[in-house]
Amino acid sequence: MNQWRVPGYSEVEVLGTGGFGRVVLAKHEATGQLVAIKYLLAEFLGDPGIVANFRREALLLHGVRSPHVAQVHDFVERPEGAALVMEAVPGVSLRVLLAAEKKLAPESALAILKGSLLGLAAAHAVGVVHRDYKPGNVLVSQAGESKLVDFGLATLDGQAGLAAGSPSYMAPEQWSGLPGLPATDVYAATCVFFQCITGHKPFDAGTTEELRALHQAAPVPLGAVPEPVRPLVARGMAKDPAQRPPTADAFVAELEATARAVYGPDWESRGWKRLAAPVAALTALTPLALLATAGTAAAPVAAVASAPAGAGIAAATIGKVVVGVLVTALVAVGGFLVYQQFDDDPPRQAALSVDLTSTTGRDPALPITYDLQYPRVSGHADPAAEQRINAALRAPVDERLDSVRRALADPEAVARVRSQGETIGVRTTATIMLRTETLLSVRYDHALDSDYLSHSSWRFPEGLNVDLGSGRVLGPADIFRGDVLTASGMAALTERLVTHSARGFCHLAEVGGPGPLASIDSAETAAGGDHVPVADVVFTPAGMDFLVRYADLGCTEADGQETITLPYQEIEDLLSPSMLTMLGRPASSSSAAPSSAASSSAALDGKVYTNARFGFSLQVPEDYQRRPYAPSGGDGMEFTDSxxxxxxxxxxENNTAGLSTADALAAAIRAVQAQGGQVTAQRVEGEQYTISGYTGDRIFYERGFVGRGSRATLHWDYPRVNKEELDAAVSRTVKTLEPGDLSRPH
Incomplete structure (x- = not known):
């Protein structure tokens, strides 16, 4: 297959392929220097969220300067592709080393840990948290040093990112999607150190949920750890991040003190000496062995994309000033972007800061005092946008105070309050629930000190979401996909909210007893209106909070209020692509309209397989062999990687038996058990079921959609030993499966 390559480089050999990219060893044609180039897979070039994350990784890595972090030389982005040009390190990953050696001597494990911790410390010093420290992201070189690579999941310190990472090494707070902290990286590094000295991971489980529970609640199995380093492991893997060393620097200090006390002053040199032979032997088996003779001098002056035909640009001989002019010209003429060498820092925008402020006082005419808290931004590049943002953030507290003033507009009401000697206290507390580069999500909790206005309805939460770029307040049309703002879309949203309601949601008030279950759809209420949620929403690191006041849904005042949280994995398919981008979450195909059926019964349009008969579609893995699959009365395709x-x-297939989703799941379980397999996870949600487990030494994963007229099913089967290589492909196909019209037979 023809693949785009960074101009000026010739590919030597592929070093590896992951879920989003492939890494190759390449030679700069002008200088002969070897580098590693990380290419974003072509199938993701059309996803602005993924491309933005790839670009962000380059910028984050640019800010981290350390001999213990693989350096980025260039970032190249064109319509045909995007790539990071990086330092090539003559060595092997810690993952490969552990696969060969099983476990390491404590001094060797400590030496590797120290080097990679120093890499983390350099990242922490500029406010970057790695969030995906694992053996595969630590390189052990022949020169006796360890280097940190792959900042694809990195965030700025204190900012939330995706609740993602490598489950075997994720800190308790990371499972909850909380903001990244340097202590989060310390936990992951300690987990890897545990694996190095024991030969196994600290926790192992059959399902992700079981693994989450172990990391969040189970005691660290210190019995497997050599006694002299148990306190180090206990500190680094403390459940509470406040009980861990606060930064990688602090952990290095503790590590060195322990190593010197236990293994002597020459512990580090002995540790690296023991690693020399196995690292050299493993490196010799890889293309990186070429670096031993080619050298690892600094990368060429620029990995500049070639100019239009005939320009004859010799990029390696151009000075900084000329390169800067050249890059500008190429952007204007060629329609692509090049970051040259990062020798000069890009101009920095003024930092946007968000602070909480309060307005307090006493009303001059009414018996009212107020203490109202709200956020305020400063440092925006656009003064007009900053003014709009601050006006929007102040509006809820002003409206709250005005509503109490309106309640006392009647002179008799004022007289009654004064006769009781009461002064009504109006209070609002603001909480910043989530801040990303372009989004600020705020919750206001309105309280009231009053016997006169004593009803609970005067005390309620309110949510506000503001676009930090434009200053615009985001409404339902900005947050949700268009097809969600319909009667059927609101019905589906109601079902999900009911599932997560701790109160059991509520039933409509009717004479003689409770009526039917309420709906979150405004159009279903007595007040009527559009098909939008009758609740404010705010975003958190873990999910989306719906601030429900049940009386607004048509229930009784006695039903009260509830905050219902939907985790992102259960709500992101309902969110608009632009909203997912603001949240920093890649948009999946489920956040867009389903693709139309192809003209043939089994079309492969690019990398999307669409079945015209049943109307389902999904992304398929690159380079898999395919052949028709025809179950009784059905139609499909089988894709294989031999x-x-x-x-x-x-x-x-048509649902001729009239099966429900639960029926289909039960049949799938029986089929697995008939083959001697073991089901480890199962779930039913609406028309969708999921089942996974093991059959001998193989993993299976199945997702099915069941409607009144037809069904669509996706089934994976692969060896356990290849789980890590296949996890990304399985996840991608599952997320992109669009089941088609299940309401009728085909």
């Missing part, structure tokens, strides 16, 4: 022993089958 080297990995993986098979993905997707098909549609």
């Amino acid at each position: 080297p990995l022993g993986a098979t993905m089958t997707v098909w549609g």
Whole structure:
């Protein structure tokens, strides 16, 4: 297959492929220097969220300067592709080393840990949290040093990112999607150190949920750890991040003190000496062995994309000033972007800061005092936008105070309050629930000190979401996909809210007893209106909070209020692509309209397989072999990767037996058990079921959609030993499966 390459470089060999990119060893044609180039896979070039994250990784890495972090030389982005040009390190990943050695001597493990911790410390010093420290992201070089690579999940210190990472090494707070902290990286590094000296991971489980529970609540199995380093492991893996060393620097200090006391002053040199032979032997088996003779001098002056034909640009000989002019010209003429060498820092925008402020006082004419808290931004590049943002953030507290003033507009009401000797206290507390580069989500909790206005309805939460770029307040049309703001879309949203309601949601008030279950749809209430939620929403690191006042849904005042949280994995398919981008979450195909059926019964349009008969579609893995699959009365396709022993089958069939989703799940379980397999996870949600587990030494994963007229099913089967290589492909296909019209037979 033809693949785009960074101009000026010739590819030597592929070093590896992951979920979003592939890494190759390449030679700069002008200088002969070897570098590693990380290419974003072509299938993701059309996803602005993923491309933005790839670009962000380059910028974050640019800010981290350390001999213990693999350096980025260039970032190149064109319509045909995007790539990071990086330092090539002659060595192997810690993952490969552990696969060969099983476990390491404590001094060697400590030496590797120290180097990578120093890399983390350099990142922490500029406010960057790695969030995906694992053996595969630590390189052990022949020169006797360890380097940190791959900042694809990194965030700025204190900012939330995706609740993502490598589950075996994720800190308790990371499982909850909380903001990244340097202590989060310390936890992951300690987990890897545990694995190095024991030969196994600290926690192991059959399902992700079990693994989450172990990391969040189970005691660290210190019995497997050599006694002299147990206190180090206990500190680094403390459940509470406040009980861990606060930064990688602090952890290095503790590590060195322990190592010197236990293993002597020459512990580090002995540790690296023991690693020399296995690292050299493993490196010799890889293309990186070429670096031993080619050298690892600084990368060429620029990895500048070639100019239009005939320009004859010799990028390696151009000075900084000329390169800067050249890059500007190429952007204007060629329509692509090049970051040259990062020798000069890009101009920095003024930092936007958000602070909480209060307005307090006493009303001059009414018996009212107020203490109202609200956020305020400063340092915006656009003064007009800053003014709009601050006006929007102040509006809820002003409206709150005005509503109490209106309640006392009647002179008799004022006289009654004064006769009781009461002064009504109006209070609002603001909480910043989530801040991203372009979004500020705020919750206001309105309280009231009053016997006169004593009803609970005077005390309620309110949510506000503001676009930090334009200053615009985001409404339902900005937050949700268009098809969600319909009667059926609101019904689906109501079902999800009911599932997560701790109160059991509420039933409409009717004479003689409770009526039917209420709906979150405004159009279903007595007040009527558009198909939008009858609740404010705010965003948190873990999910989306719906601030529900049940009386607004048509229930009784006695039903009260509730904050219902939907985790992102259960709500993001309802959010608009622009909202997902603001949240920093890649938009999946489920956040866009389903693609139309192809003209043939089994079309492969690019990397999307669409079945015309049943109307389902999904992304398929690159380079898999395919052949038709035809179950009784159905139609589909089978995709295989022979080297990995993986098979993905997707098909549609008519629901002639009238099965429910639960019926289909039960049948799938019986089929697995009949083959001697073990089911480790199962779930039913609406028309969708999921089942996964093991059959011998193989993993299976199945997702099915069941409607009145037809069904669509995706089934994966692959060896356990290849789980890590296949996880990304499985996840991607599952997320992109669009089931088509299940309401009728085909």
